[in-house]
Amino acid sequence: MILKVEDLKVRFKHDNETVKAVDGIDFTVHKNEIVGLLGESGSGKTATALSVMNLLPRKDCVRYGKIIKNSGIAMIFQEPFTALNPVLRVGEQVDEAAPAGETISKKDAITKTLALFEKVKLNDPRRIYDSYPHLLSGGQRQRVMIAMALALSPGLLIADEPTTALDVTIQAEILDLILALKKEFGMSVLFITHDFGIINKVTDRIIVMKDGKIIERGAKDSVLFSPEEDYTKKLLDAVPRMGARFSTSRGESPFSGGTPGNEAFSRRNIVINLKNLSKTFTVEKGVFGKSPGRVQAVRDVSLEIKEGKTLGIVGESAAGKTTLAKLLAGLIKPDTAGNRFQPGAGPSGVKSVPAREIQIVFQDPYSSLDPRMRMQDIVLEGPVIRGIKKRAREKILRETLFRVYLNLRDGMKYPHQFSGGQRQRIALARALAVKPRILILDEPVSSLDVVIQSEILNLLKAVQKELALTYVFISHDLAVVERMADDVAVMHKGEIVEFAPIAQIYRSPKHPYTKRLLADASGLHIPG
Amino acid sequence: MTKKLLRNKLTLFGAGIILLLVLIAVFAPYITKYDPTCINIQDALLRPSLEHPFGTDSLGRDLFTRIIYASRIALLIGFVAVGLAAAIGVFFGSVAGYFGGKIDSAIMRFADVMLCFPAFFLILAVIAVVGPGIFNIMVVIGLTSWMGMARLIRAEILSLKTRDYVLASRSLGASNFFIITKHLIPNGIGPVLVSLIFGVAGAILTEAGLSFIGLGVQPPDPSWGNILMEGKAVMGAGWWVILFPGLAILITVLAFNLFGEGLRDALNPGKS
Secondary structure, rough: OOOEEEEEEEEEEOOOEEEEEEEEEEEOOOOOOOEEEOEEEEEOOHHHHHHHHHHOOOHHHEEEEEEEEEOOOOEEEOHHHHHHHOOOOHHHHHHHOOOOOOOOOHHHHHHHHHHHHHHHOOOHHHHHHOHHHOOOOHHHHHHHHHHHHHHOOOOEEEEEEEOOOOOHHHHHHHHHHHHHHHHOOOOEEEEEEEOOHHHHHHHOOOEEEEEOOEEEEEEEEEEEOOOOOHHHHHHHHHHOOOOOOOOOHHOOOOOOOOOOOOOOHHHHHEEEEEEEEEEEEEEEOOOOOOEEEEEEEEEEEEEEEEOOEEEEOOOOOOOOHHHHHHHHHHOOOOOOOOOOOEEEOOOOOOOOOOHEEEEEEOOOOOOOOOOOHHHHHHHHHHHHHHOHHHHHHHHHHHHHHHHHOOOOHHHHOOOOHHOOHHHHHHHHHHHHHHOOEEEEEEEEOOOOOOOEEEEEEHHHHHHHHHHHOEHHHHHHOOHHHHHHOOOOEEEOOOOEEEEEEHHHHHHHOHHHHHHHHHHHHHHOOOOO | OOHHHHHHHHHHHHHHHHHHHHHHHHHHHHHHOOOOOOHHHHOOOOOOOOOOOOEEEEOOEEEHHHHHHHOOOHHHHHHHHHHHHHHHHHHHHHHHHHHHHHHHHHHHHHHHHHHHHOHHHHHHHHHHHHHOOOOHHHHHHHHHOOOHHHHHHHHHHHHOOOOOOHHHHHOOOOOHHHHHHHHHHHHHHHHHHHHHHHHHHHHHHHHHHHOOOOHHHHHOOOOOOHHHHHHOOOOOOOHHHHHHHHHHHHHHHHHHHHHHHHHHHHHOOOOO
């Protein structure tokens, strides 16, 4: 037994209110096992980890219960960038990490750090040693953090969402590394996550938490594949599954991207036809900058968007997805003017879509709503800008809120009084209030918990059906795209590497990058 | 935020004094029975008494009356000058921050040039040209103290203008004016409000200083600065002629600074 937690309670005092972050939990972690601590945000996962680490804030926070540790414990965090000191070279920061009471010479410390960098498979350890955190990629930073944790020779590693901020291919690499190190050093790992795919890949046992209590616990397979508690079932049902629509074993899929012989019909319904769209950003280099740096975020993108359908755009971060979204929404101008919406060349011709009929919903519902505006003013911002009369606006408000399941009575509340899911529905309502034809959804669910994610996706589908909307759905999550899209464009380094009906992408991907993306992602999902 | 503002006792104290000063200024004629400018040589330099709580000056005018009438001018100049500075600063700062590029460079370099001159001497130079007087002082203080506020609002707007709600607003078809007035200024005004409160204290001090050297409010109109100046000549004969106007300046400036500090803490949660 490495760690034993008995009747742990954590209370936070906040504005004369006491919040029970952790409400009497018991668990143990044994030698050489990986325990997954699973739950939505606010379930008390992180408060539990911080209690074990003795890192809870001293002010306004009370801890009860017993924690027995039989070995050193180290922790890695979700955002390695904020956990590293930006003005110190990363090597020096790892040098500083040593088990309590142990002093070694500067030279030995450097040797030890370089050895650890090898262990965590950082290429060119010497260069990494001398680098500052901002010069490293997200994956490299997380490897440095892991090296720092290993320097303490811990018996238990607490990993708090260590891969959430990383792309799927990097995510897979880091998880493999943690598994390999666990084997090599005989460590135990307490793995905190909200992601079922990760839980499935790395853990031996699972603890499901909700509202500070343990709801269910058990061996991985029993919890994942035959859960007993309703809450666990609900969580699992909400998980988007890859291959649910297009498993090869199921034979012909109901989706085949337009019935054959209907070519003319589908051509006529192209609402946006992009031809060779590019966007280059120039990076200014100070006042006396010689030649400014150039980054081509979107390169020669050609796409057809069909009326009433959903175009999924997938790719890793920095692939140019968000730039493409902003180009489509008319928020930034492409390199060559005038090629934004080439009318489709269908038999009867297609009118180009004016920018005002395209709306956009952003990823983060915390920054997409003005914190000083009331909910009803946010939703009605578009109608106000477009000069719609007060009486008509009231009607729009009622209809729109009804459509996204928001309560008219909450109209006077401010954004911070709503939950993440509600906020995303407010953002959706704001876009719908101007009756758009095309809605661009830029990672609309990736900052939400899985149950809320599923609710929002269902809502989006229902709204699309009722209003005959065209969606451009941008996501890094292939399972989510699979659930939503009709056509998929795969983006890589600013280019569309593959563009095809969804069934084709998921069943027989052509481009090597698509294949890699699918392979990495399927390792991280529970098979449907 | 309001709750936090009320929790701090010093802030409340400052706010209370400001409120009291405003009431005194508004109801000055009902508080005292004397005329602030009526000369009565027989009563010159009387000690503080029940009849004249702060005593009288070298021309026999009731000092208490003069000081409370002077608070009218001090507050008027403080608020109007700073209001003007804030209007100019918020306008230039938000335009510079929002549009960026050459407009930004032009406005902010101009602000830098203005900041190069020591404010008090710049004011002195302008007053020397346009002549003293309450109106001129207000305008000159306003025109020479907007730069700090422009910098504050510009910095706020630089970070706010990339927020998604601004992009969303633009895709709804909002004009630049709508985005600046409805989204950016309301969200970025916090630090400017704090600087505004400190600015009032600064403007009151500047006015007192100008009046003290004879370039501000002109006698016989009372101002804390010119009461002090007149008292300086006879301070050997009567300590009260300089003590009370001095205290008035001290307490007023202190009150605005206490309130401003409380406001700043309330707007910056996490820093206590």
